[in-house]
Amino acid sequence: MLMETDQKSAPTGAEPKVPVLALREVTKTFPGVTALSEVSLELFPGKVTALVGENGAGKSTVVKIMTGIYQPNGGQIEIDGSPVHFPTAQDAGDVGVTAIHQETVLFDELSVAENVFLGHAPRGRFGLIDTSAMMDHSREILDGIGASIDPRTKLKDLGIANKHLVAIARALSIDARVVIMDEPTAALSQKEIEELYELVEELKAQGKAILFISHKFDEIFRIADSYTVFRDGALVGNGAIADVTEAELVKLMVGRDVSQIFPNRERNTGDEIFSVDGYEHPTEFADISFTLRRGEILGFYGLVGAGRSEFMQALFGITRPSSGKVTIDGEDAIIRSPADAVGKGIVYVPEDRGRQGAITTLPIFQNVTLPSLDRTSKNGFLRLAEEFKLAREYTERLDLRAASLDTDVGNLSGGNQQKVVIAKWLATQPKVIILDEPTKGIDIGSKAAVHEFMAELAAQGLAVIMISSEIPEVLGMSDRVIVMREGRIATEVTGEDMTPETLVRHAAGI
């Protein structure tokens, strides 16, 4: 397992010489972004390799390359030492590579047996599916992994843990040699996690190579034999679990050269303008309280699924909290709909631009004025001159270059679409602005522009809430950071306590 990029000494275990599956200096680029640069990874039979890294480190991309969903731009994939190509997911499945995803990719309306055997069902006479053989095989496999599930049950009637077991049964049904588990325990209870560990041990005993992706250090140290750490799409370290400590892993994950420079802000926060007291939701978050001052940037850090976006959506009136109170400028604010929130001076710039941000079929100016139409219209009639004026003012402030404000937003690049969305919200003249992953998926140059702009917003006295999963961004931009874990506030840190290690520890719960 010795690699050129290795920063640590290679383990001297007694593992077999030839990996079942190996990636050799695999590179994957998307337009404008390098998702993976020359990463190497080896999986050995009967061994569990933990893949560790921050959000956006390239873990999912690697999984997609190994399962034939993405094609690498460089490097090669090897099975038993000989190079292979996976043009489709089917090809990866044929050589025994299978993945169990974070969100199970199964079919709710089909039976358990149909899910297990979809695409490779046993055939009977006339090439028709042999249903009884399918049921029998499913039952055997499920019994084999200790799952007491009736294969005739519809998948939608199962709980999340049992769905995972079905996914695992599916992996076994195609005689998998490599099993990839992408955060398999994220949605499981402690008891279910224990059962999963036993299953992993069993798969190991059967000689399967396992890639285990997890944020939870306790489980990595419990079941993994070796580790591989990715950072910013590159391999930064690997070795045997026995040779590493938690602290060292955290350091590998987050430690980076400071390539990004953040605007130097004068931190002069003003009066308290906004407070949230005891926000609760029956299933998504609980007990969220914090305050916010004028000119302050408050960072929200957490792992994906920690409940940050869910809480913000409730705050913005998209969903209803079961209890909790919001105060703006010392007055209680009741927010039942996004329109209420905008009216009270709260805006939310969502993470998913495509789905929740811009309306691509409408021109730029109409996108910008959409939440401000009450100001650019009179008695329900639009005043186009006012609309253009407002749109021009805010798109110019963001340095948005487009030939005309009449251009449909669908014709703009991703970065410019982002600017349209931000312009739209600034035009409402908000008091509090919530930015959900404001720089996700945009290039370094545009990132700097967004950071500059965020600093300017704060300087103008706006209170900014920034959700971000990028530690440098959180630390570089925030005056204060709230770390969320499993729907609750894990900690609130400020000043000297704002270190990468603190954030990761609290976010992962170690």
Place this chain on the structure above:
Amino acid sequence: MPKQIFTSREFLLTGAIVLLLAIIATRFPAFIAPSNLANVFNDTAPLILLAIGQMIVILTRCIDLSVAANLALTGMVVSMINVAVPGLPVPIIIFVSVAFGALLGMVNGILVWKLEIPPIVVTLGTMTIFRGTIFLLSEGKWINAHEFSEPFKAFPRTELLGLPLMSWIAIAAVILFSVVMSRTTLGRAFYAAGGNPHAATYAGIDVGRTQFWAFTISGALAGLTGYLWVSRFAVAFVDLAGGFELSVVAACVIGGVAIMGGIGSVVGAMLGALFLGIISNALPVVNISPFWQLAISGSAIIIAVALNAQANREKGRIILKRAENAT
């Protein structure tokens, strides 16, 4: 200046109509005489009115299959009112037809908005219910020409500046709804709700309520058309305008309304309706069998959808900086 895409799409459709007229003229020159074209327009007026309403509904990612049944039910109701109270002035009849049609549209809208039932299911159901209601009201009997009062029948034929009022109403509706769609906050909400419902929600637009208003407008126009239809043809019965909802949807699709919502215009819907109206008026006079008429209308629909799909596919993102600055 605004919306190059829409104007170009409408420009193309206008070109297609001119081409169609030119082809017809080679076989039957009298067809393109102004008086005949005015007749064709007048014949197509009901389709134009319904297509405008349908266009707004489709814009919000819904569909209204109940328009023809609404037309027939409202037509029957105002006919029965006319039979019962022959002296009731026509403006009141028109008001009743618009209000009653709007009410039926609101039923669709409420079901889609509050119960979140898929629009195709809602309107398929109400379509059948409306037809059934006509049967219950009329006991399956027809109301014939001699039973209507003269003013009731005369209204759509009354000429003003050389055109029947029927045509003027269609023209007025095109202008009115062009203004509504491009110059009011409601019109903007229709485009936004259909273009990206999630983004519209974040911008403070209630997508369900917007859809409700779309159905209400569609219903009101169907009701109005119901009166115009029964008075023009001087007959009301259960199966009046049976299957007409499909022509209405077809007119929208030919007129460049995206079936996935968010894209469309009043003028486009009108041109789509005129295209179908010209085909159905011209083919009989140039001795083409009704079978071919259906085949040609059907082909026009498929070609229009294919062209729209093509246009949307080509509209990729501009990634290169220089390309973006050049647009």
